Amino acid sequence: MFYRRAGIRHTRYQDERQLFPLGFDRFLILSVLALLIAAPFLLDRFYLAGYLIPWLIWTSAALGLNLLMGGAGQIHLGYGAVMAIGAYTSVHLVRAGVPLEFAMIAGGLMSASIGIVFGAAALRVKGIYLAMATLAMQYIVDFVISQTPAISGGSLATIQVPPVSFLGISLRGDTETYYFALFVCFLIALFMLNVGRTSFGRALAAVREKDYAAQILGVSVFKYKLLAFWVSSFIGGVVGSVLAVCYLRAISPDQFHIELSIQLLAMVIVGGLGSVLGPFFGAALILFAPIVLNNLTGLVATSFGLAIPIDLRAHIPLIAYGALVIGFLLYEPLGLAKIYSNLRNYMLVWPFRHAQR
């Protein structure tokens, strides 16, 4: 009914090649985009600064990681360090007077060139061993940043981000930073959507499924593994600088520790490996489930006058959050994006139950 399809039929090649072949999908995506663009006028500043901005930034980062993990099948446990390199490079450049537009790109390039060095490990090792190699990157980068006062910023180890502007718009208020984060997230999502239908994306998929089979088919594993690390680290570096400028506003080494890497990994896995929609759902769940559960516990405690000790009150949401993540992995191992896809498949031919695809 909504999709007006009983099975997908295309009569022209152009139709099939579109990003969103179905009219209803296009309508849906444009309405969500319109809502996001209108958000600063519809929502209180609290929702903008407390929810939407972090959601967009973390989603962008998870998208970059998903290119590597879901797209090329290479595990990365040091993505927080990749973002740190981008953040520190761009903030130092901005402080030296370089415009943000260039500093962001430079941050991305720096992350990419360091990320590819550690990515080179992927040429020799796989799976759990690659996880260890990237974990080493996390700790080495952490160590270098916090042990070099010139990078970390002296004995307080905090560097302030000076006021910046992007394409002539000053990024001071929440609305401006929100649009900036939305713009970057939009670009990255668009890129990720398109990667799937390029030769690059197909080569990555081949490498993901079986690297030596890909090599036999004529896909250069050497080239595409490094390229996957390069592109993903570049995105990570750019998002790192967005995170620093839009959200943190003062950077210190502890903001980019292993916790951030694990958080992003969880977003990608819970959201759905290899999906573009997945990181959006994954970031929302991982970032906001603890907040919402915390508020819910608080609400229940105050509404029913329960005298729960604060220690317990702080830990109940953690228990629920852990159960939630396990539950999602148990009931839908393919991630949150798959839940949406199930729903969509059902609605595709609704009210009928079955249709030829």
Place this chain on the structure above:
Amino acid sequence: MAVNRRIFVSGTAATLAAPALIPSHAFGQDKVIRFTMAQDFTRIYTFVTSEYSQGQRDYFTLINERGGVNGHRIQADVADHANDLPRAIEAYERGKREGAVLCDPLSTPVARALVPRALEDKINLITAFSGRSDAADGSAFPYVLPLSINYWTQAGLIVDHFAKVAGGSLRGKKIVFVHIDTPFGKEPLPILQVLAQRQGFELVTFPYTPPGNDQAAIWPQVRRARPDFVMFWGAGVGQTVAMTEAIRNGLPMDRVSSSVWMSESDMEVVGKAAAKGVMKVEPCASGRDPKPIKDILAEVVAKGKGAGPEAKIGTAYYNYGVQMASLMVEGVRKAFEKSPNGPITGAWLNEGLRSISNFTAEGMLPPTTVTKEDHQGGGQGRISQWDGTKFVPITGWFTANQDVVWGEVKKYSEEFRRTGK
């Protein structure tokens, strides 16, 4: 009923959507001053926070039971931010929307991220024993208030006390500084280096890798260096491990001192008798003797309104909580003195907090005077020593080496002023 995928997904969606749908309780009382106390109960600070928060809430209950300040109740919204920035910023923004005029995150990373926001939104950010040490400079950070001695001052106090123990001069002595290898652990280094040069003692530093649960390689080296005095700088597990290793290596514990981060709970881990003699910096009196603690026991806990286990009352971190809460309440009192009719805003409370003068909370605190320039409150503390059962003060309230501390404060606050705006 077997849980299948559909039930799990729809059940979760309903639970997560519930808080948005249930209207939150609008509190009827208009005479309320709200503080946002989102702190880390679950990740790094854990038991420190729960004792600190218990002290704060008990003190607020005490004040509210007595009728509040000028008829206004103090409401502390306690939540857990787990040292996680998105959660902390959400809590801060929530507090701001609900009209909170003060925020106390008790976390260095969170305080760092909140500094630019608090300065912009004019919300008082309390950064006791956390956050940027240069926030002592009130002229650069009008809305960031440590209200307590920072780590630079603590290092200065310890060195000054060492000099007294050594008979007036540290010339030719050797001080070993064992610290966690993080920005927090390295923070006192510039102060110690200047003092070493000025007072002619030799400074030897030993960093250990975070989180510091294995320091076995460090302490034999400390022993071999034959130090006259030892300072150890860490937090959480690193502190107890450091003490255990110091005892194992036979260092004279009455020549060993720590920052404010040492409590009775640590002593239970180390062994109460073995740790005898070790010193720490006290920002306020510990134990149950100070008047505010006695009042809390009589007026709050006796009525069954205590916020947590009674055994924790009077422990070091509990008293830090009472110390900070009493300073906040004193700030509210001063703000009412200045402009009795409000309106109650961050700027209004800021005026009050920055005019606290010679406040001692009936003898519990060193005389604390906060001015528009000095947010540290005068930089007074004292050294106390573990006697096997409790911490006993061995000096009066004093301050020392503030010229060095302020040199460092100004260096960083100037830098912040230049680039932060």
